Amino acid sequence: MKPLKKLMGLILIILSPVILYFLINGALVNIDVNGKRDINKPIPWIIIITIFTPISVGLGIFGYYAFKGEYDDVNDYAENDHHLQMP
Amino acid sequence: MESNKGIGKIIFTSSLGTLIEWYDFYIFGMLAKTISIQFFPEGNEATALLSTLAIFAAGFLVRPFGAMVFGRLGDMIGRKSTFLLTLILMGGSTFLIGLVPSYKSIGMMAPLLVLLLRLIQGLALGGEYGGAATYVAEYAPANRRGYYTSWIQTTATLGLFVSLGVIMAVKSNLSDAQFNAEWGGWRYPFWVSIILVAVSIYIRLKMEESPLFTALKKEGKTSKHPLKESFGNKSNFKMVLLALFGAVMGQGVIWYTGQFYAQSFLENTAKLDFMQSREILLWAIALGTPFFLVFGALSDRIGRKWIMIGGMLLGAICYRPIFTAFLHDTDINSFVVDVHKPGAPYELIQANITHADTNAVNHTIITNSKSTWKLPNNMQLSESRADTLYNYNMLAGAYLHADQHPVFNGIILPNAKKWKFIFLVWMMIVFVTMAYGPIAAFLVELFPTKIRYTSMSLPYHIGNGVFGGLVPFIATLLSVTFTTDPLVGLWYPIGIASLSAIIGILFLPNKIAQNIKA
Numbered sequence: 309m310k311p312l313k314k315l316m317g318l319i320l321i322i323l324s325p326v327i328l329y330f331l332i333n334g335a336l337v338n339i340d341v342n343g344k345r346d347i348n349k350p351i352p353w354i355i356i357i358t359i360f361t362p363i364s365v366g367l368g369i370f371g372y373y374a375f376k377g378e379y380d381d382v383n384d385y386a387e388n389d390h391h392l393q394m395p
Numbered sequence: 396m397e398s399n400k401g402i403g404k405i406i407f408t409s410s411l412g413t414l415i416e417w418y419d420f421y422i423f424g425m426l427a428k429t430i431s432i433q434f435f436p437e438g439n440e441a442t443a444l445l446s447t448l449a450i451f452a453a454g455f456l457v458r459p460f461g462a463m464v465f466g467r468l469g470d471m472i473g474r475k476s477t478f479l480l481t482l483i484l485m486g487g488s489t490f491l492i493g494l495v496p497s498y499k500s501i502g503m504m505a506p507l508l509v510l511l512l513r514l515i516q517g518l519a520l521g522g523e524y525g526g527a528a529t530y531v532a533e534y535a536p537a538n539r540r541g542y543y544t545s546w547i548q549t550t551a552t553l554g555l556f557v558s559l560g561v562i563m564a565v566k567s568n569l570s571d572a573q574f575n576a577e578w579g580g581w582r583y584p585f586w587v588s589i590i591l592v593a594v595s596i597y598i599r600l601k602m603e604e605s606p607l608f609t610a611l612k613k614e615g616k617t618s619k620h621p622l623k624e625s626f627g628n629k630s631n632f633k634m635v636l637l638a639l640f641g642a643v644m645g646q647g648v649i650w651y652t653g654q655f656y657a658q659s660f661l662e663n664t665a666k667l668d669f670m671q672s673r674e675i676l677l678w679a680i681a682l683g684t685p686f687f688l689v690f691g692a693l694s695d696r697i698g699r700k701w702i703m704i705g706g707m708l709l710g711a712i713c714y715r716p717i718f719t720a721f722l723h724d725t726d727i728n729s730f731v732v733d734v735h736k737p738g739a740p741y742e743l744i745q746a747n748i749t750h751a752d753t754n755a756v757n758h759t760i761i762t763n764s765k766s767t768w769k770l771p772n773n774m775q776l777s778e779s780r781a782d783t784l785y786n787y788n789m790l791a792g793a794y795l796h797a798d799q800h801p802v803f804n805g806i807i808l809p810n811a812k813k814w815k816f817i818f819l820v821w822m823m824i825v826f827v828t829m830a831y832g833p834i835a836a837f838l839v840e841l842f843p844t845k846i847r848y849t850s851m852s853l854p855y856h857i858g859n860g861v862f863g864g865l866v867p868f869i870a871t872l873l874s875v876t877f878t879t880d881p882l883v884g885l886w887y888p889i890g891i892a893s894l895s896a897i898i899g900i901l902f903l904p905n906k907i908a909q910n911i912k913a
Binding site: 309312313316320334338345346347349351352355356358359360363366367369370373374378379382 | 450451455633636637639857868872875898902903904
């Protein structure tokens with residue numbers, strides 16, 4: 309499982325900038341002052357790229373953590389149930 | 396921790412308020428067409444901009460922002476006060492939208508006020524869900540946490556059900572003119588909200604603070620900086636990312652596709668009649684909603700992970716066959732080609748000419764006509780034509796020059812096919828119940844009490860508001876890029892659900908609730 313997790317981490321690190329590239333490219337191709345659809349208006353693209361930039365960075369960080377094996381012990385996370393017991 | 400006695404009241408009071416908040420948020424979207432006419436008239440660039448902001452900013456920007464604002468408050472001052480505040484904000488802004496005069500009466504103030512109120516709605520929604528889920532989970536015994544929190548999970552779908560039902564009830568009792576008038580029936584669902592919210596506020600005021608939060612507060616262990624501790628602390632931030640990409644991202648697109656996208660597809664692409672498309676959704680929701688509880692309870696026995704991932708994978712596998720069936724069964728191509736050929740097997744049930752003139756050479760010019768046809772398979776549909784020229788001067792010979800671009804819609808399916816469609820939408824709702832039913836329990840178990848509200852609210856609203864809310868936008872984007880495949884838009888939810896499922900399979904813990912000693 310560990311090599312698979314590492315591979316997935318690597319894929320997500322690569323995916324992170326690729327998603328942003330496609331979004332920015334999509335905006336440049338589709339924004340059209342004469343268009344009537346939502347994808348032709350600049351505002352939705354500005355909002356989506358604004359909110360997706362940190363999400364995409366988060367995906368890259370997640371991939372980095374996964375690549376470094378920081379999630380390898382997560383399956384033994386049952387002790388977290390203590391959080392839902394009375395302190 | 397609360398014993399089973401009294402938990403019913405806690406679930407009811409929490410769920411009722413959350414259901415009302417969903418209802419409030421949905422009616423705006425469901426009445427978008429009428430709202431647009433009243434507040435954002437076409438041809439005005441400023442109102443068009445405000446309309447776009449109302450649609451996109453409320454879901455994408457303000458919901459996650461509300462999750463952080465109210466999550467922080469909930470972890471600092473308590474769950475009860477915070478989700479009471481979100482309810483007041485949501486109910487108040489919904490009621491006020493119903494009172495804003497139209498653009499015709501007060502000009503630009505109308506769209507500005509509606510935008511502001513819609514943003515408040517988004518903000519309040521961002522704060523509500525995390526509070527209700529946390530509150531119920533902190534009362535629930537560990538071995539029933541999935542089941543008890545699944546009641547909260549029913550509220551989003553039931554909110555959709557109630558909003559559809561109220562709008563259909565109002566619409567079916569009024570004419571189109573009465574419904575769409577400036578102070579017409581479309582405002583009633585907004586006004587109804589104030590009664591629902593008042594009842595819910597009264598009930599919630601009687602609730603007590605969550606026992607875990609109360610104990611934490613007594614010991615002075617509540618968080619002073621929930622945002623910093625949630626997202627600045629590496630070990631917790633890792634869990635926030637895992638929750639988002641391994642679970643909520645996929646669940647969000649499954650939720651949106653199974654309910655909103657299905658409805659929009661049936662009406663706009665499959666061209667089903669307005670009332671029948673909603674009837675199909677109502678039946679599917681009514682028959683599917685109990686499965687939230689089934690899968691919530693099941694998650695207490697076999698764990699949350701595989702049920703959620705199962706819902707995502709089933710959606711990814713079944714969406715294309717299901718939507719292909721929708722298109723196949725509403726295909727009217729042969730009708731469109733043959734309808735006016737002599738001997739074509741179509742029965743004209745009703746023909747309405749709403750405007751006709753006769754000119755000097757005895758030509759009848761029909762500028763608006765609508766016909767209802769019955770097809771050999773008992774399907775009915777409407778045909779609208781404009782600018783049809785008809786000559787009934789017998790000396791010159793009768794002829795018809797029909798509009799070359801008629802609009803076909805309003806398809807009414809025969810009973811057997813209607814039930815087939817209900818079954819297919821029901822299947823998609825069941826996928827929703829699998830992915831969404833156990834997720835509240837899964838999220839609350841991932842984070843510690845002192846920052847739980849903040850930590851679970853943000854990934855939840857990014858997953859549902861952003862990834863889920865993007866389904867129609869990306870679907871349009873794909874359909875204009877790849878024009879040959881009418882179902883190309885489905886690759887977005889299929890892709891996101893598959894990616895999330897793979898991440899989930901590899902990284903998610905499979906928690907099985909058990910009573911661990913304190």
